[in-house]
Amino acid sequence: MKMRYTDLPALNIDMLELYRERFQQSLTELADASPNSRLAWNPGYNYHYYDDGRLLTAISDGGVFSRPHFCLPLGNLDAESLASQLGTLAEIFKESGFCCFCSMFVDELYKPVYEEAAERCGYFIEWDYNDDYSDYVYSAKNLRELKGRRFRAKRNHINSFIRDFPDVEFLPLAAPMRADILTVVEEWADEKSADVNNLRRSDYLPIKYLLEHMEELAVKGGVIRLGGRVQAFAIGSEFEDRAVIHFEKANPDFANLYPLINRYCMREIFPTVLEVNREEDMGIEGLRIAKQSYHPQKMLRKFRAYFMKDSCK
DSSP, X not given: OOOOGGGSOBOOGGGHHHHHHHHHHSOOOOGGGSHHHHHHTGGXXXXXXXXXXXXEEEEEOOTTTSOSEEEOOEESOXXXXXXXXXXXXXXXXXXXXXXXXXXXXXXXXXXXXXXHHHHHTTOEEEEEEOGGGXXXXXXXXXXXXXXXXXXHHHHHHXXXXXXXXXXXXXXXXXXXXXXXXXXXXXXXXXXXXOOTTOTTTOOHHHHHHHHHTHHHHTOEEEEEXXXXXXXXXXXXXXXXXXXXXXXXXXXXXXXXXXXXXXXXIIIIISSSOSEEEOOOOTTOHHHHHHHHTTOOSEEEOEEEEEEESSOOO
């Protein structure tokens, strides 16, 4: 019996242990591939998954964000293991009526693996790249200490805020804060006239998901409280010597809250990690300026791969 996308099990929190196992075997540092990110944004992609005992591959029908694709397979990924899975993936795409045989969120690290596996299976790859979706990775020590001339403005902003608001407090993320954090997100969405249930306009639903599953997903983060209210928050994950910050928001009525929540989190919540991935800027100019102002030590480039034999339009 030929396999279709709808025949595959849906990606959900029930398969978290398997996903974590395959992710830990992988060498990728992309935030998109991390368990919490993939599960939180899953409503926008409708991922199902195929696991052959070596590689776990998330497959999307496109959802609301993209076209049908499979993600970077997780596990001990090499040319042999990928080549052995490509035939099944191609069959799933064909039987599901998906036009192009496409892979998204491909870590640059694995481009040679993709090329060799494609050649073994009689494909060639057309690569697509957009700099808007590269992950920013920083030295965690730099973000904790903010030393040197290049971080002078950040230190000044933080010191100015603390002088103006000496009663400001930082608290580690905890379940009773959920409603207050979601209120911050709702107010942010209202300011931008965005429907919180529209995944293309608001990250309310992914944030809500992580907050609802804080314990199972080992979500970490913190909030800044001022005037009896949560005014800023950050939500992330930790993987041995590195962290990922998935979401960070602050009340725009208070200048300099972002540098404050950033440093507090790195000092209090992630005190031992070596690197922190603060995800992509999505081509948003203000976000790009903010992320570049922290001087990333590297960028993680991700690609889209189109597997071609004849033509695919």
